[in-house]
Amino acid sequence: MQIHPQVDLSTQNTLGLRSQAGLYTELHSIIDLHALIQDPSLKNEKWHILGGGSNLVLPSVVQGLVIKVANTGxxxxxxxxxxxxxxxxxxxxxxxxxxxxxxxxxxxxxxxxxxxxxxxxxxxxxxxxxxxxxxxxxxxxxxxxxxxxxxxxxxxxxxxxxxxxxxxxxxxxxxxxxxxxxxxxxKKVKLNLDYGDVRKELERQGLEENPVNVSKAVIAIRSSKLPDPKVIGNAGSFFKNPIVSASQKEDLLKKYPQLVSFPAGEGKFKLAAGWLIDQAGWKGQKLGPVGMFEKQALVLVNHGGASADDVWKLAAKVCADVKARFGVEIEPEPIRW
The missing domain is CATH 3.30.465.10 (Uridine Diphospho-n-acetylenolpyruvylglucosamine Reductase; domain 3)
Structure with a gap:
């Protein structure tokens, strides 16, 4: 296996952030990994494991060794x-x-x-x-x-x-x-059709209720709401849906009857972070080269040339505004290197 210095990672993260790995290698077998572990020159290097880069915010320079997991089967x-x-x-x-x-x-x-x-x-x-x-x-x-x-x-x-x-x-x-x-x-088919617009999409397309068609419906819904990373950089849903107590949910419902929530077990409820962000005024808004997607407020997008600092500045502002308006804390979902 080969270890390459100074490798551009801009195309290896779906946010499309400008980033460079100090060292980079691809991992195809356990033998490759054993070779890395036994390499004395890598003992003091910090290791970073890279998959598809779809849930990741990369800094401009990644110090250490980036290991791209490439085993298939x-x-x-x-x-x-x-x-x-x-x-x-x-x-x-x-x-x-x-x-x-x-x-x-x-x-x-x-x-x-x-x-x-x-x-x-x-x-x-x-x-x-x-x-x-x-x-x-x-x-x-x-x-x-x-x-x-x-x-x-x-x-x-x-x-x-x-x-x-x-x-x-x-x-x-x-x-x-x-x-x-x-x-x-x-082996027993048990379809989950009651979350989001899955059942409606099946009906819209005139599709029979079966697993293959549920997949088609989900793909259609996601494609209509979420931007293609190849067209505009994004990491999918950027914030977790916050979980609150039943009493907090009821208090919020009194002020905001349109609040979107789902049972989360043990007297807890999950609030739709996208709805909260939308109501806080961030849907389609920009802060520098980044912003919240115009079709789905939960998705943070890179309009071009953004850095990790730009991403975290926007994330912090969105979190602060949601907290100020609803008293609810939301947190980013992607991993931060």
Whole structure:
């Protein structure tokens, strides 16, 4: 494997931020990783693991070694009476993998169609959309200890999933590289159509209610609301939906009858951050070279030439304005290097 100095990362993050890696390499096999671990010249370098760059805010210069995870492969491991067990390597494109499962008749991931990024990043962020979180289908995750190169299998429980969070984003950050993910997909079809406009989109297109068509509907909805990173830089939904108590939600409803909320278990409610940001006046507004998307206030976009500083200045202003108006704290979702 080769290690390259001074590599431009501007096309390797969907926000399109100007960034350069001090050192850069691509990882295709465990042997490659072992070679990195045993290389004495890299002992004092900080390592950064790069997937699809879709949930990431890069600084202008990334000090240390950027490791692009590029291992690919997907397969049906085995099946039981009620489930399929499917494994995908971390470097696989997430949406390509979802479409592959549907083509082979393995359903359960259809609501997560068209989410940018890689399979390896999915458990880190516990990606979710349209009423589904990936934690609901993950059986186990294979991680690699970045100090020893030893493989470790994490059960679903050991991944410690929560809303847009996991062990790999918290205590395990920088300690483990996700190598592959095994999914447990149900054979009994149970469609989730009641979140967002999924059911309406199926009706609009005159489509039968089945997993493949749910995927088509989700792709159509996302394409209509979210900008294509190839056209305008963005990291998808930039802020997490805040979770509040039932009493706080009721107080807000008295002032704002149109408040959008969803049950979040244990007497908690999830508020739609996009609605809050829109009502705070940020939808379609700019601050320097960045702004909030005109069609979806939850999406921060790079209009060209932005830096990480520009992104964080806007994020801080949006958070402050939402807090001032609603008394609710929202926080960014992307990882900050």
């Amino acid at each position: 997907r397969e049906l491991l085995h099946e039981e009476a009620d489930h399929w067990f499917v494994k995908a390597h971390a470097g696989e494109n997430w949406n390509d993998f979802v479409q592959w499962t549907l083509q082979h008749g393995y359903h359960g991931l259809e609501n997560l169609s068209l989410i940018p990024g890689t399979v390896g990043a999915a458990p880190i962020q516990n990606i979710g959309a349209y009423g589904v979180e990936v934690k609901d289908t993950i059986w186990e995750v294979t991680g690699v200890d970045l100090k020893t190169g030893a493989l470790k299998t994490f059960s679903n429980e050991e991944c410690r999933f929560s809303y847009r969070d996991s062990f790999f984003k918290q205590e395990g950050a920088g300690k483990y590289l996700i190598w592959d993910v095994t999914f447990r997909l149900p």
